[in-house]
Amino acid sequence: MCTACGAEAPAWTGRCSACEGWATVEEQATEAVSRQTVSAATVPLDSFSGGGSVPLPTGVDEVDRVLGGGLVPGSVTLISGEPGIGKSTLTLQVALSVAASGSSVVLVTGEEAPTQVAARAARLGPMSDTLVVLDHTEVETITDVFANDKPQLVVVDSVQTLRAQGLDAAPGSVSQVRESAGRLVAMAKRHQVTVLLVGHVTKDGSLAGPRLLEHVVDTVLSFDGDRASELRFLRSAKHRFGPTTEVGLFEMSGGGLSAVADPSQRFLADRPAGASGSVVVPVLDGHRPVLVELQALVASCRDQPASVVANGIPASRLKLVLAVLEQRAGQSMTGQDIFASIAGGGRTDDPGLDLALALALWSSRADQPLGDNVVACGEVGLTGELRAPVQLERRLQEAYRMGFRRAIVPSSTGGGPTGLELVRCASLPEAVRRASDRQLQAA
Template identity: 50%
Template sequence: MTQPGKTKTLFRCRQCGFESRKWLGRCPDCGAWDSLVESAATPPAARRHTGAEAQALVNGGGPAPEDSQRLVTGIAELDRVLGGGIVPGSLVLIGGDPGIGKSTLLLQFMTGVAAAYGQVLYVTGEESLSQIRMRAGRLGLAESGIAVSTETCVEAIVELAAKMRPVLLAVDSIQTVSSEEVASTPGSITQVRESAARLLALAKRENIPVFLVGHVTKDGSLAGPRVLEHMVDTVLYFEGDRGQMFRLLRTVKNRFGSTNEIGVFTMREQGLAEVANPSALFLAERPEGAAGSVVLPSMEGTRPIMVEVQALVSRSNGGSGRRTAIGVDAQRLALLTAVLEKKQGINLIDHDIFLNIAGGIRIDEPALDLGVAAALLSSYLERPIDAHTVVCGEIGLAGEVRAVGQMEQRLKEAARLGFTRFLLPVAAWRQVQEQKKRVRGMALVAIANVGELAEALFAAEQYKQIEK
C-alpha cells in the first residue's frame, strides 16, 4: 500500500504512453529503448455522464446533410491534402520542424475560412497577442477578423469555444496546453493526452473542426505519445529545409481522404504561396548535358509530378564504396546497385554512390527504380541522357522491368512539359497500345530488362521508337 502523504509514481513511455509500476529499459508496447520516464500518477478526472443517444444514418440514396459538407480553405494545395476541404467536427494535427511555416499556414487559411464562413478562433500558447499582430501585419492579414486568445488551460479553451461557437478552432501548440485536473507539467505525456482528449470531445460534440500544431523530435516524428496520432482524424507533416524555398505538406493519416496527396508551397516574404505547377518548379534548375541526371514522372496521389533523379558514381579511395541516398530508400538503392552489377556487368563495389531527388521531395513508389538505374548508368559511363527523355518502371531482382500504375497520367504530364521520349516497361507499352492512349508527339520506348537500358539511353540511332 502507498504510505500516507507519499505520492504514487508511475513510469510512462514517451513514445506510446505505456504505463509501468517499475522502470524498464525497453518499452514492451512500442519497443522504444530508454523511453520510460517517472511521473506522478494522477487519478482519472471525474466525468459526468449525460446519457447516450443514437441517430439513424442517412439513407444510401438520400442527400448528405448540410453540416457534413467540407469547408473550403481558399488554398487549393491544402484542400487537396485534406481530401477536398475541412470536415466539420474533425481533429487535425499538423507537425513540422520549428520555423517551417506551421503558424503562418494557420493564419493564412484561417483568414480564408473566416471570410467565407464566419468567425474563427486561434488559440496560441507560444506567442503573445502583439506578436501575432506583427505576423498578421507582415502577411497582410491585419484585417482578417480572426479572434485570438493566449489561453493555455484546456478547460478554459473548451469553455470559450463552446460559448463563441466558432466555425474553426486552432490550437498552437498542443504541447503548451494543460489541464488543471492533471498534476503534471505542460508538454508531459499525461497532459498532451488529456488535453487532446478534451479537444477531441469538443470537436465531436459541437461539430467544430479543430486544428492542433505539434512539435517534432530530432528524428522528425511528432513529439508526445504515439496515441496522439491515433486520436486525431488527420495527421499532416510539413516537410522541407528552412534553407530551401520548397515546403511540402504531406498526409500521413486521413480518415476522410487519401494519404498519398501532397501540397507544394514556396516561402516568400508575404508568407506561403501555393505552387500550381510543381513539375516545372522542380525541373527549373536542371543542368543541361550533365551525366547522372534523368527525369522521372512520379505520382503523388492523383497528381503526376516530374522530378529530377541525380546520381554521382565515383571511384572510392579504398575498400568498399559508400552508399548515400537522399529522398530515396537506402535499401532500395543497394538492391538496384546489386541488380546492375549482376545483370549489366558493371563493377560498383569499389565506387562511392550518392543519390538525390532534387528539390527536397521524397519518392517511395516502385516507379522510381528505372530512373535510379538510368541515373547510375549515366554517371558511371560519364554519358548524359537526352534532356527530352523520361523513364518510369519497377525493376525486379531478375533484372526485369515491371509495369506501374497510372501510366496515362504520367504520359500526359511528360508531354505537357515538352518531353518527347518515354522509356517504359513492355507490359505498360502494350497496355497503352491496346487502350489507344498514345500521346501525340511522344516516342514510346519499350524496355524489357535492365540489359536493354544502356542501349536505349545512349545508342540514339538504335532507339526503338514505337510512335513518332
C-alpha cells in the first residue's frame, strides 16, 4: 500500500502507480495472511547456487586482468578518475570490444554528443551494429531500456549527468548522484544487465560521485596516471567477485589505450648508464614482477626547511627509509634536499623497494653508482634489518630475464635463478658497505 495516497499495489514497487511517489509503497501485512507472507518470502539459499558470478571477458586484456577475468553478468562497476585521464576512451574500448563479440551494448552518452563519441570510436577501432547510443540522462529512460531490450552491457558516461524522476536536485549533486545510481543499480540487478558507470573525481577524490557510491556498486576501479606521461594505471579499490591486487597498465596514444606488453622493458628503456642515485628494483605489480628504476637526488638545501619530495612512491616510505639510513647506517642527510622518484611515470607502494631506495639515496649522497647490472630488493625494518619481500624468487627471475646478473638481497633469501649472483646482507649498514665495494660497482 502507498503510504502517501493509500492506493493498493499488488506487489512491492519502487514507485506508486497512483500518485507517482517514489519509495512510498510498503508491504502491509493483514492478520490473515501475515504468517503466510513471511514464509513465502523466504527461499532456501542453495536454490540460488550454480548461477551467477562467472565473469565474461570484455576482450580488453588489462581490464579483464584487473577484474579477475571480466565483468560478472548483472554486476555494476564504477570506473572513476580525474577529468581528462581517459575514462571515456577506456569504457568505449570495452564497449567496442564487447559489441564486436556479438553482444548488445548500449552507450549512454550524457556527457558528450553522439557525434563526438562516434568520432572517438572511429579512432579506436571498427564499430559493430550491436553497439547503440542512448542520448538521454533520465534514469527511468535508461532503466526502460534494461527492461525492454535486455542489453548485455550498458555503459553510462557519466553518473554525474544522471537525473532521477521526481528529484529536483541538480545533476552531479550528492542527492542526485546517490538516488540515480541507487535506482540504476536496483534495476540492473532486477534485469540482470551488466553496467559500467563512469564517475569523475578530483585529486582528493572529494567530488560528489565515486566516493559516495563505493558501497552501492559491486566493483570500483580507479583509472589514474600522470597526465604528462602516456602511462595509465587501472586499479581495483573494491571487487565483490575477486581480489583487488591486480593492476592494469596502459599507454595512451592517438589510437586509444593499449596494454604495455613488457612493463619492465618500458620502465628501463631510458635508464642512464653509470649514474649515481639510480637503482633498479623488481617490484610486484599485482601478481606480476616488474623492474623499475628508483632515482634519488640528495642535494645541498637552498631554503629552510629542507624538502623531502617523493614521486611514484609513498612519502611515508621515503621518510622511514631516510630515518633508518641516518640512525642505523650512519648516513647523515642533514641539511640536504631529498628527491626520490620512479623513472618513467611508474607508481608503487611495494615495501620490497625499501632497500633499493636506501641504496639510491646513499649512492646519490656518496656520488658512487652501483653497477649497471645490479638490482636490489628487500624490506628495511626499523632496526635496520633486511627482510625478504613476498615472491622474491619470481622477482629475481624477472631481473635475470632483463639481463641483470647481481642482486643485493636480505640474507634469508632462498635461491635465485642460475646465473644471478646473490649478494646476501643481514642489515642496511652491511648492504651499504657491500654497495660501496668497487668490485660490485664495476659489475
